Amino acid sequence: MSALHRSLPSLRSAVTSRSSSLRKALQDAPHHHQYRFASRTTPAQHVRSDPMTGEFIGLKELDARSLLIQKTQSPKKPPPSQSLVFGANFSDHMLSVPWNSATGWSAPTIHPYSPLQLDPSAVIFHYAPSLFEGMKAYKDVNGKVRLFRPDMNMKRMNTSADRLALPTFEGEQLITLIKKLVSLDKAWIPSEPGHSLYIRPTLIGTQAALGVGATTDALLFVISSPVGPYYKTGFKPVALDADPSRVRAWPGGVGQFKLGGNYAPGIKPQMEAAKKGYQQNLWLFGDQHLLTEVGTMNLFVVLKNADGSIELVTPPLNGMILPGVTRDSILGIARDHVSGESRLDDLPANLVVSEREISMGEVIKASEEGRLVEMFGAGTAAVVSPVDRVGYQGSDIHIPVGSDGAGEIAKAMLKRISDIQLGRVEHPWSVVVEDL
Amino acid sequence: MSALHRSLPSLRSAVTSRSSSLRKALQDAPHHHQYRFASRTTPAQHVRSDPMTGEFIGLKELDARSLLIQKTQSPKKPPPSQSLVFGANFSDHMLSVPWNSATGWSAPTIHPYSPLQLDPSAVIFHYAPSLFEGMKAYKDVNGKVRLFRPDMNMKRMNTSADRLALPTFEGEQLITLIKKLVSLDKAWIPSEPGHSLYIRPTLIGTQAALGVGATTDALLFVISSPVGPYYKTGFKPVALDADPSRVRAWPGGVGQFKLGGNYAPGIKPQMEAAKKGYQQNLWLFGDQHLLTEVGTMNLFVVLKNADGSIELVTPPLNGMILPGVTRDSILGIARDHVSGESRLDDLPANLVVSEREISMGEVIKASEEGRLVEMFGAGTAAVVSPVDRVGYQGSDIHIPVGSDGAGEIAKAMLKRISDIQLGRVEHPWSVVVEDL
Numbered sequence: 001m002s003a004l005h006r007s008l009p010s011l012r013s014a015v016t017s018r019s020s021s022l023r024k025a026l027q028d029a030p031h032h033h034q035y036r037f038a039s040r041t042t043p044a045q046h047v048r049s050d051p052m053t054g055e056f057i058g059l060k061e062l063d064a065r066s067l068l069i070q071k072t073q074s075p076k077k078p079p080p081s082q083s084l085v086f087g088a089n090f091s092d093h094m095l096s097v098p099w100n101s102a103t104g105w106s107a108p109t110i111h112p113y114s115p116l117q118l119d120p121s122a123v124i125f126h127y128a129p130s131l132f133e134g135m136k137a138y139k140d141v142n143g144k145v146r147l148f149r150p151d152m153n154m155k156r157m158n159t160s161a162d163r164l165a166l167p168t169f170e171g172e173q174l175i176t177l178i179k180k181l182v183s184l185d186k187a188w189i190p191s192e193p194g195h196s197l198y199i200r201p202t203l204i205g206t207q208a209a210l211g212v213g214a215t216t217d218a219l220l221f222v223i224s225s226p227v228g229p230y231y232k233t234g235f236k237p238v239a240l241d242a243d244p245s246r247v248r249a250w251p252g253g254v255g256q257f258k259l260g261g262n263y264a265p266g267i268k269p270q271m272e273a274a275k276k277g278y279q280q281n282l283w284l285f286g287d288q289h290l291l292t293e294v295g296t297m298n299l300f301v302v303l304k305n306a307d308g309s310i311e312l313v314t315p316p317l318n319g320m321i322l323p324g325v326t327r328d329s330i331l332g333i334a335r336d337h338v339s340g341e342s343r344l345d346d347l348p349a350n351l352v353v354s355e356r357e358i359s360m361g362e363v364i365k366a367s368e369e370g371r372l373v374e375m376f377g378a379g380t381a382a383v384v385s386p387v388d389r390v391g392y393q394g395s396d397i398h399i400p401v402g403s404d405g406a407g408e409i410a411k412a413m414l415k416r417i418s419d420i421q422l423g424r425v426e427h428p429w430s431v432v433v434e435d436l
Numbered sequence: 437m438s439a440l441h442r443s444l445p446s447l448r449s450a451v452t453s454r455s456s457s458l459r460k461a462l463q464d465a466p467h468h469h470q471y472r473f474a475s476r477t478t479p480a481q482h483v484r485s486d487p488m489t490g491e492f493i494g495l496k497e498l499d500a501r502s503l504l505i506q507k508t509q510s511p512k513k514p515p516p517s518q519s520l521v522f523g524a525n526f527s528d529h530m531l532s533v534p535w536n537s538a539t540g541w542s543a544p545t546i547h548p549y550s551p552l553q554l555d556p557s558a559v560i561f562h563y564a565p566s567l568f569e570g571m572k573a574y575k576d577v578n579g580k581v582r583l584f585r586p587d588m589n590m591k592r593m594n595t596s597a598d599r600l601a602l603p604t605f606e607g608e609q610l611i612t613l614i615k616k617l618v619s620l621d622k623a624w625i626p627s628e629p630g631h632s633l634y635i636r637p638t639l640i641g642t643q644a645a646l647g648v649g650a651t652t653d654a655l656l657f658v659i660s661s662p663v664g665p666y667y668k669t670g671f672k673p674v675a676l677d678a679d680p681s682r683v684r685a686w687p688g689g690v691g692q693f694k695l696g697g698n699y700a701p702g703i704k705p706q707m708e709a710a711k712k713g714y715q716q717n718l719w720l721f722g723d724q725h726l727l728t729e730v731g732t733m734n735l736f737v738v739l740k741n742a743d744g745s746i747e748l749v750t751p752p753l754n755g756m757i758l759p760g761v762t763r764d765s766i767l768g769i770a771r772d773h774v775s776g777e778s779r780l781d782d783l784p785a786n787l788v789v790s791e792r793e794i795s796m797g798e799v800i801k802a803s804e805e806g807r808l809v810e811m812f813g814a815g816t817a818a819v820v821s822p823v824d825r826v827g828y829q830g831s832d833i834h835i836p837v838g839s840d841g842a843g844e845i846a847k848a849m850l851k852r853i854s855d856i857q858l859g860r861v862e863h864p865w866s867v868v869v870e871d872l
Contacts (some may be wrong), residue, residue, distance in 0.1 A: 117553050118554070120552055121526060125566060130564050164700050164701065165707060198646070211524075262695065267565075267648065268601050270648075271601060367564065378849075
């Protein structure tokens with residue numbers, strides 16, 4: 001047995017005692033307890049072996065069965081629904097699961113919402129190993145709590161984690177944990193139409209060391225925030241600044257992953273667009289000025305083709321496009337309509353669905369020929385966000401939005417997705433959270 | 437006077453009292469005190485006006501004169517120099533300067549090294565508003581402390597901050613503060629040859645809110661870490677994996693800024709290179725497979741041209757290349773040699789300096805014709821890092837490194853830069869830190 005293996009019993013007991021200290025900390029400090037998540041791990045610790053045989057026994061998987069719950073002793077009153085600002089208020093509890101490369105995932109804990117305490121050298125502050133998801137919990141017509149396609153978020157979260165050399169996990173385990181969290185904070189889900197509880201799973205690297213490499217420590221946490229409807233007083237179509245000098249993503253880059261580092265660089269272009277009178281950026285790519293995304297949303301363009309058909313176009317998942325859950329849902333609804341699997345009266349009978357490249361040249365030509373029918377963004381926050389104007393190379397392209405501010409396809413998609421999310425129509429995408 | 441202006445006296449006094457609470461906290465909690473940096477600021481607070489006249493008086497600038505120093509009551513013993521691992525040990529003190537969009541920069545504080553406490557919704561965890569610099573303090577031959585071109589770091593840090601809509605500052609103020617920090621932790625600067633105190637200025641967004649936008653709160657902090665020589669036992673040339681499928685930066689992107697988000701995505705490619713037997717990635721760009729950077733360093737290639745001249749080539753600052761301080765220093769030394777301003781015996785008499793694009797095709801051709809003289813990375817950690825092999829499209833290009841593992845130009849640059857850093861030759865790039 002090597003020296004490395006001989007040192008493992010003491011390492012294992014250190015881990016066990018860390019876990020019991022955590023339990024103790026949770027009992028002793030009901031309010032404002034803080035976690036120290038960063039720790040220094042030497043490479044020698046990166047092996048987990050049986051202390052008796054020295055055999056490699058693998059890392060501990062994320063396991064919802066080992067959940068510890070510590071309820072708040074001082075529940076807050078959720079703010080009035082009409083006062084909600086996106087992502088500004090947080091529910092009473094949060095979920096935390098530390099990970100270490102020597103031991104794997106620790107026992108998950110649901111505990112009072114509280115600050116994170118991290119060493120100033122923690123890699124998250126320096127090299128941005130960070131990724132997140134956006135999900136929503138809804139109260140349905142019968143008061144039941146529902147999630148929308150959480151498996152899609154888990155799949156993408158693991159893809160992002162793998163890309164940043166952060167730990168992956170079994171998606172079903174985190175869905176179970178999120179259900180528990182949402183159940184516990186059920187009072188924080190506003191029940192007014194269009195309201196929901198926004199759920200933010202986040203994964204960060206926390207190793208306290210400045211070397212650039214795979215982190216030895218990470219923290220998975222989930223917070224949630226009650227949010228109001230995106231459109232309080234009807235649709236508000238947005239104007240987009242299509243400036244080809246700002247490029248969001250690139251082939252061989254990381255645009256198709258939901259990484260923190262993809263978001264901060266978009267803030268200044270958005271501020272510059274706002275100065276010019278546009279609400280968001282239309283991100284272009286390449287010499288042909290291909291349309292890719294809009295702000296932090298996926299993009300859909302609707303064209304009337306020469307044969308009279310209505311074509312719903314969205315850029316393909318070519319490595320530069322975030323694989324949005326709403327994007328995928330819109331494509332699925334449209335394809336089920338076309339195939340006859342689930343026809344919808346408010347979608348065109350002659351609809352064609354295309355995941356394909358589309359350039360500014362094609363958009364301009366369609367506009368000039370009166371064939372540019374609609375344009376909209378798609379994402380979890382708004383579901384759909386109609387576009388009525390695109391500023392490009394000094395002039396504006398105007399896009400029809402109808403008298404109520406949204407095109408027919410955008411409206412049909414919003415209605416169908418909302419119906420599914422709220423259980424007004426039964427659909428496998430909507431997952432009921434049983435009281436836990 | 438508007439309602440907004442009328443509310444300002446109370447806001448101002450809140451700011452003042454926050455500042456005195458900080459002073460009090462510093463006095464009361466000599467050990468393990470923690471800061472809560474995240475706060476929720478409403479847009480209405482984004483104006484700072486004179487409480488009497490209502491006139492806009494601007495935000496408070498970063499001001500070294502308002503520094504508060506709280507020395508540790510329990511100084512640690514610096515670890516033995518031979519045991520140092522890069523970025524794993526930290527000195528007794530750190531610098532913190534919070535910023536808020538309503539008030540500007542708070543008074544800087546130097547205080548014991550201690551964890552940061554941040555709300556789990558703080559934007560740093562979600563959208564990666566983070567940037568940093570790498571600098572070093574050296575003990576010179578007379579025991580004086582020296583910094584190397586700190587103005588270059590300040591300039592780049594402000595450029596990065598502006599790109600992420602984070603606050604900027606007057607570089608001289610932060611240099612003064614860093615000098616104070618380094619002075620206070622002088623015992624942490626190892627005096628053995630090749631050793632130094634690595635300094636890590638960092639700026640992060642800390643607003644506790646999930647909306648994607650310019651942060652209302654930020655934290656500038658500086659930590660430092662004693663480091664040993666990069667080459668303990670002579671040069672160790674590295675082998676590079678030149679895989680064009682992984683792209684570090686692109687035109688219109690953020691590769692020329694020192695952002696946290698540029699680093700985490702490089703970790704997995706580095707791990708994949710390691711599996712194939714290479715130490716680092718050679719980052720290529722475009723159809724011509726242009727060479728851009730190596731790992732987290734700038735790149736230099738030395739060619740022997742047809743006319744017999746020796747050409748030192750580095751990719752130009754075209755928006756994809758980090759403007760490295762070592763890169764700039766190597767170019768400066770080479771140009772001073774060529775111009776006669778400061779000729780060096782160990783550089784070729786017929787040297788030509790080129791900031792220009794160079795492709796893998798050109799490198800292969802030069803190698804085949806026996807004209808590929810040297811290749812090396814350049815950065816703060818190693819100064820120069822010789823390359824002896826590049827794996828590209830299934831075969832290896834071998835590059836001469838000489839019997840001691842480094843080429844002549846790399847060695848000449850390392851010697852010259854080290855001489856300046858350590859004050860062995862007087863040069864305006866080397867800044868003496870007077871005892872403060």
